[in-house]
Amino acid sequence: MVLSWKENLPKELSAKVDKVDQLIASRLKEIDEQVLYNQQRVLDLFRKHNVGEEDLVPSTGYGYDDIGRDKIEQIYADYFKTDDALVRNQFSSGTHAIATALFSMLRPGDTLYYLTGTPYDTIQEVIGLAGNKPGNMKEWGINFKTTELLPNNEVDYEKARKDLQDKSIRVVAIQRSLGYAVRPSFTMAKIKKMLKFIKEVRPDVNIFIDNCYGEFSECEEPTFYGADMMAGSLFKNAGAGIVKGGAFLVGRKDLIEQAGSRLNVPGAGKGEGPTWGFLRDIYQGFFMAPHTTGEALKGMVYTAALLEEMGMKVMPKWNDPRTDIVQTVTFGDPDPMVKFCAAIQHYSPMNSFVDPIPYHQDGYEDQVVMASGSFVEGSTIELSSDGPIRPPYRLYIQGGLSYAHDKIAITRAVEDTFYKK
Known part of the structure; x- marks a missing residue:
């Protein structure tokens, strides 16, 4: 019974x-x-990269020659169909990874442009739209623009086409999830349309995706269709509740190298970063994530x-x-x-x-x-x-x-x- x-x-x-x-x-x-x-797909990649017990051994100090760290980053890059990845416990949150990525791609005088309307609260503080905290983009002379969504919560492509004529725009960002907005989250079908549009209008910009909450929610990811850099959190989907902290970036090799230099220091780049006791959780979390x-x-x-x-x-x-x-x-x-x-x-x-x-x-x-x-x-x-x-x-x-x-x-x-x- x-x-x-x-x-x-x-x-x-x-x-x-x-x-x-x-x-x-x-x-x-x-x-x-x-x-x-x-x-x-995940299982095939674990088999392809011959993941073994030795890959779970953590590094300390500088973290040089961390075989397990380098391998899990190869697995992330393969899964998301990108050149490279930065999967690090040194990121304190998804917002930290997003800020690292954006600061690494932008310079004083450049403009960050959001195609999907004003981003959520914590990113507003990174940009300098709210809070006026020291070190924000505004303080560094980085500008911000956005095209707000139409009343039906769709991208205003007509206005965006005009706004994107601003040659100071160096990075175009797409926020997949809704944050605290009243719009629906953007499905992959809609993101594919956005990516195609940006590449037609401004093929010279870097396209950045805030993918937090989105990994494994569909069978495709934004990086499958030409996004240059994407961020996610390890204590959201990709960590399966096992990983205790950290975040990841995946994308073009040169951009990941720049982000590594921003997270660490120029010269060392992504070659530094000890994993301490995190590797087992990161591997198991990614395996359990689907x-x-x-x-x-x-x-x-x-x-x-x-x-x-x-x-x-x-x-x-x-x-x-x-x-x-x-x-x-x-x-x-x-x-x-x-x-x-x-x-x-x-x-x-x-x-x-x-x-x-x-x-x-x-x-x-x-x-x-x-x-x-x-x-x-x-x-x-x-x-x-x-x-x-x-x-x-x-x-x-x-x-x-x-x-x-x-x-x-x-x-x-x-x-x-x-x-x-």
Whole structure:
């Protein structure tokens, strides 16, 4: 006899869960097929590069001749179909990797141009649009321009064509995921169109992709279609919840060398960088990434479907194409938003006894409420939720490591928010 985890759910909610299970079954099967495709590619690369126990031995000091580090960077470059990669625990976050890449490609007087509208809060501080913190691009004389999206959240290609005539533009950036914006994340189909457009209008610029939350969410990546440099986080998709810190850059060999010099020092470039005890996690995390990302995608499909059943406005909808592990739900009021976020925390394996309280966090303009009962601090491949306390009071849910945890936690969050007084 199999006992049911739903036994003490309100009958109405239990019925909704049953309805959702039937509704999304075919979509979950599609995700499983995608996982198999991506897993096959990763496995083939581990076999091609003859990964062995000796590759997991860490280096110290300068990190010279770190065989395991060099091999995992070859594997990343091969998977993303680029010349080279920089996969380093020295990056403190995806934002750090993005800033390193952008500063390495831009010089005083150059212009950074975002095709996909104003970037999210932490990148705004890097650029100097917000916060006015020392060392930002504005302070270094690097200019910024963007073409805001059309009302339908599509790229304004007509205006972008005109804006790109500015010859000071040296780097064109595309942000795949939505950040704290109200637009959908950009699918690979749309990114391919953007890449083709940029290359037609300005073949001389470097195209940079902020790919955070996106790896393994589809069967293709932006670098397959000519992006010159791309960044991602190791404690998001590519690390599978195993890697405890770091980020990566993949791209053209000369650009990766420049980024290595920016991360370290000119001369040493990417030849330095000890791996300490990180290599085993980085290898295993990348191997597990297709599966873990698939679990997160399935969890977010369930989340969208159940919240739609509750009459909530969600994006993307359960049957929409997905290109990252982020699910949004709009509450229209701060109280249920904070309550739902708190329930995510309460049904987490770590710090379940903590009540999230909105607060001002470095890098964000508004107060933010965050729930992250994760084993790795800030790991958004583990189930988490956060959002700025500003209209329309939208919560951004990401992760998690297992579909089972997502299903339990989201269902209980719905119960606590909508069925309990």
